Amino acid sequence: MIGPEESVTITAYPDGPLLVRGAAVIENSDGEPIPVSRRTVALCRCGLSTIKPFCDGTHKASGFRTDV
Ligand code: FES
Structure with missing residues (x-):
């Protein structure tokens, strides 16, 4: 069983x-780990970031809207 200190939480930010919190391994399309320096990372879901798979804040200027 995975303990709370090992679990990963993914939160859809409105x-x-x-937002990915915890000891997640982020991989590229070849299955190679992408180095991350923090325990919380933001993954782009608007498709406009210049640093995919990570969010660079472009969603704000684009007016990206979600239901959740
Ligand atoms: S969600 Fe795409 S840039 Fe932030």
Whole structure:
């Protein structure tokens, strides 16, 4: 069983990215890990970020809207 300190939480931020909290491994399309320096990362879901898969804040200026 995974303990709370090992679990990963993904939160859909309203009108913005997916916030990933915990010890997640983010991989590129080849399955290679993408280095991350924080325990919380924001993954782009608007498709406009210049640093995909991470959010760079572009969603704000674009007027990206979500239902959740
Ligand atoms: S969700 Fe932030 S740039 Fe796409």
